[in-house]
Amino acid sequence: MTIIENYLEENKDRFLNELFGLIRIPSISSVSAHKPDMYKAAEYWKELLLSSGADKAEVFETAGNPVTYAEKIIDPSKPTVLVYSHMDVMPVEPLELWESAPFEPEVRDGKIFARGADDDKGQGMMHAKAFELMVKTNTLPCNVKFMIEGEEEIGSPNLGQWCEEHKDMLKADVILVSDTTMINPETPTITTGLRGLAYWQVEVTGPNRDLHSGMFGGAVANPINVLSKMIAQMTDENGHITIPGFYDDVLEVSKEERELMAEIPFQLEDYKKALDIEEVAGESGFATNERTGIRPSFDVCGIWGGYTGEGAKTVLPSKAYAKISSRLVPNQDHEKIAELFKQHFESIAPNTVKVEVSPLHGGQAYVCPIDLPAYRAAEQACVDVFGRRPVPNRSGGSIPIISTFEEILGIKSILLGFGLESDAIHSPNENFPLEQFYKGIRTIPRFYKYFAEMA
Amino acid sequence: MTIIENYLEENKDRFLNELFGLIRIPSISSVSAHKPDMYKAAEYWKELLLSSGADKAEVFETAGNPVTYAEKIIDPSKPTVLVYSHMDVMPVEPLELWESAPFEPEVRDGKIFARGADDDKGQGMMHAKAFELMVKTNTLPCNVKFMIEGEEEIGSPNLGQWCEEHKDMLKADVILVSDTTMINPETPTITTGLRGLAYWQVEVTGPNRDLHSGMFGGAVANPINVLSKMIAQMTDENGHITIPGFYDDVLEVSKEERELMAEIPFQLEDYKKALDIEEVAGESGFATNERTGIRPSFDVCGIWGGYTGEGAKTVLPSKAYAKISSRLVPNQDHEKIAELFKQHFESIAPNTVKVEVSPLHGGQAYVCPIDLPAYRAAEQACVDVFGRRPVPNRSGGSIPIISTFEEILGIKSILLGFGLESDAIHSPNENFPLEQFYKGIRTIPRFYKYFAEMA
Known part of the structure; x- marks a missing residue:
């Protein structure tokens, strides 16, 4: 031209x-x-x-x-x-x-x-x-x-x-x-x-006040222990998110596009070195750029509860909190996912605690x-x-x-x-x-x- | 007299x-x-x-x-x-x-x-x-x-x-x-x-800096997710602590003393009502006062990591922390338990993160x-x-x-x-x-x- x-x-x-x-x-x-x-x-x-x-x-x-x-x-x-x-x-x-x-x-x-x-x-x-x-x-x-x-x-x-x-x-x-x-x-x-996004805050309440961990520890559910177990259950050993129906609408990417994506230059060793990690992690069966590009994620963006100051204060806290997000992929509707998460997270809560899930934010x-x-x-x-x-x-x-x-x-x-x-x-x-x-x-x-x- | x-x-x-x-x-x-x-x-x-x-x-x-x-x-x-x-x-x-x-x-x-x-x-x-x-x-x-x-x-x-x-x-x-x-x-x-006490602080480090949860989420281990899974593994579905050797020295209490303990007036419904909980929790096979009196406990006293302010900030954090304590029972040596925990907790860490365990405090x-x-x-x-x-x-x-x-x-x-x-x-x-x-x-x-x- x-x-x-x-x-x-x-x-x-x-x-x-x-x-x-x-x-x-x-x-x-x-x-x-x-x-x-x-x-x-x-x-x-x-x-x-x-x-x-x-x-x-x-x-x-x-x-x-x-x-x-x-x-x-x-x-x-x-x-x-x-x-x-x-x-x-x-x-x-x-x-x-x-x-x-x-x-x-x-x-x-x-x-x-x-x-x-x-x-x-x-x-x-x-x-x-x-x-x-x-x-x-x-x-x-x-x-x-x-x-x-x-x-x-x-x-x-x-x-x-x-x-x-x-x-x-x-x-x-x-x-x-x-x-x-x-x-x-x-x-x-x-x-x-x-990717789209769904973002929740969760609140787990055990006893109605902070308790003496000696007088009550071992007999009353600790909301941090419980929250940890609940978060742990949200992904399985293959890096799959366990929310029922979570993957139903995930757009499968064509063979042609995955082949083109595989051509993207990527040096795993450089990537790990730059982040100072020994191993990457994620969903089985997908390459690193597929894990971030075409598959949804489940990340706890923040967690807090109990005593977080200096030293060794003992307490069995009343509450524990987390901010949790999922990056979503095409065809997943963030509002539908927000609801699926809420239902599932509440359903896996043991009856030793009360759980409140608040969707905070979302985008397609x-x-x-x-x-x-x-x-x-x-x-x-x-x-x-x-x-x-x-x-x-x-x-x-x-x-x-x-x-x-x-x-x-x-x-x-x-x-x-x-x-x-x-x-x-x-x-x-x-x-x-x-x-x-x-x-x-x-x-x-x-x-x-x-x-x-x-x- | x-x-x-x-x-x-x-x-x-x-x-x-x-x-x-x-x-x-x-x-x-x-x-x-x-x-x-x-x-x-x-x-x-x-x-x-x-x-x-x-x-x-x-x-x-x-x-x-x-x-x-x-x-x-x-x-x-x-x-x-x-x-x-x-x-x-x-x-x-x-x-x-x-x-x-x-x-x-x-x-x-x-x-x-x-x-x-x-x-x-x-x-x-x-x-x-x-x-x-x-x-x-x-x-x-x-x-x-x-x-x-x-x-x-x-x-x-x-x-x-x-x-x-x-x-x-x-x-x-x-x-x-x-x-x-x-x-x-x-x-x-x-x-x-x-009860005695052993108290630790643990630090889980994923990537060497906070990451964009969109660019990296799903491909790099999130230290909060990992810490949650590690804490979840520390107790099983029967409320047993899974640290190998943890119970080896636990003094078994005589039948006579357990029978006397069982005479202690205790109204489970009142107890639950006072704490506003639907169910108590703890080790199978033991009554509430036995769970606190003669059995060790495992409580996360504090947890923190990532974004804990208002709203929906996304981040894949570099670090997550917890303060963890065990109430110990007679014959358990707090120094021995401190070491058993450290060894076990480090051993269950996936190689996607680094884990540091610091014993903070203990008592017999x-x-x-x-x-x-x-x-x-x-x-x-x-x-x-x-x-x-x-x-x-x-x-x-x-x-x-x-x-x-x-x-x-x-x-x-x-x-x-x-x-x-x-x-x-x-x-x-x-x-x-x-x-x-x-x-x-x-x-x-x-x-x-x-x-x-x-x-």
Whole structure:
């Protein structure tokens, strides 16, 4: 695609300067003193998208930080791509560890160093400039919409509501997001799965007050002993979760996708060394990246009860508590799982104690099938630029807003990220290789092209 | 024994006044401002014992509060009784719950109300006045020594050392202690057993840092999950502790003593109701008072790890901790048990984690065999006064100083208490029924008589 290369060559320094201008706005969403910077960033994005070729752009208020929306509708009968990114960044502390000022971008060793260089100003800018490229070279094959939010780093507390209120405006065929990483610089990566979450607090009550462990120990059930036994029963010796019906809806992953996942470079010895563990653990029959990517988990996130101070105080406590979570996989409904856990956990409680289970939080998993036309389009675009087929990567984590988009807007997202592990996002000396920035700009127009052809 | 009744009748008001004088000294050992009161109490005891008939009496310094020692040696070839009591009392807060001033004794409804009325000024005074009675009526059949300490309520931190330094002076055939309770006013009670204790802190380390429970959950062992499984394995479905060798030295209790224990009035429904539990728990094949009295226990006194604040924070923590204790029974050596636990707990750790076990504390159990002459003497004395055979009661708690006496001085203690559950020791409105006070004074000379005959 000579057109892309030529336009990029002529404009690459300007693209970088436009990114630098965005980076210089210290738009830290978690610090209220930076509220004015959020508006500056929103206006910057509005101007950026208008100058890049948008028909219209607008800064929308929410209960929190603003959202910048822009669009270019070339033909209502053509497919529409909705680009999602965020203008906010993480705090920069500890400042003394930065080798250059976090909000004064500097290029060293072929990398842009600055807060937001990758996450997500650098990755967001690739979309703005790829869009400009297509507009200015008359190669834009789809309608485009941009939704740039200002609260991603604090959990997107208001974007769901805003989507709800602007459903019609946001109508699209696919959401395109660059906010994830590649496995390594040679291996393009499409994140195809995110896990969901269910989270409970449990309270086990034994006697109605703390007891003398001498006078009562051995004759009255100790709620910590009981809670430990109950937690122990929740998983079996094969690492299976024992809640009846827990796996009923788990989406089995195709042989093709598991084979692609197996190609992801993974050095078990390095992994164990980095965590300083002798052995990994988990469900029998699954590899480490499958255990985190396509299988649910059961983790006690916190536990407490009795005496936890210094020394040897004896007590038979009245209560013991735990915070327990399960990462869920596609097709598992977090509300159904929350209920299954509650029923089961209460059912295994011995009648020497009382048990209370409170579901605290939940979110749905997300999956992007690899036979989706948009997935195939992204795949082909990567093949063109990187010379190899991307790997579909199931991330063990949760990006709740992606599931929310699917729930509210009914649109699948393609998570096509160009960041690298070494980019140190959220840390001092965040950086983004120029190579990745420009490769992103090369890949995105190809995605549009293939998507327009396939959709 | 008309002699006893006559002397008591003539002197009962004076006895009470002498107790009141002792009570009026606010000898709270845990409050340093009351240090001068400790010396006042020690001097009061010295004068009391001299006026009651002791040949000599002395206030000894220790690293902490003083000890009053007194003796009357009538004939070195006769048996010697060493009386142990304590002059210190617990704090009195909350003051507003007292119906009369805690250090101004008042008799209401046949009970003395004051801090220390029972524990242990009232019970100690019984011994002083029983001693006087025997001396003044020329019926003292043994040598007598008194050891009145000032730090019982803060764990007797200096008495062991003092005993060590005065072994010769303290030589005796039995230690007689009134610092325990009767099961009810009709049932004389001799506490024949105290449990020992072993106490550990355990630390389970998984990965070398807290991990993202999405990125790693399901693939890396969670130390809280693991700790729960390890604790769960420490006891089986019959309530047995699974540490190999744990029960090897447990003293089996004779059929006769178990039958006597079974006579102790116990209302399971009331017990459960008071604790608000549906069922008791414990080792199969043993009654509730046997579970606390003659069998060891395994209680987690504290547990903590991960996120324990408000809300639903996810984390796969690096570490989990527990404080674990076992109450031990006679013949179990706390140091041996500490080592057995450590070995076993480390051996059941999966190789996905590292486990560290730190023994924090320990103490030996105590048992008084019911065929000991001194026990039989106390039993017969109770039969004379209460008209029924006392029950041998195994307390689940630990009074470390009693085991210390046996270790250092090589002397068994007879725990012959006249307190009642309703005496509210350590609480507001502590009291001691006059009836119990005088019954104690009636019982003690009979103990001396039978002991002199049997020893």
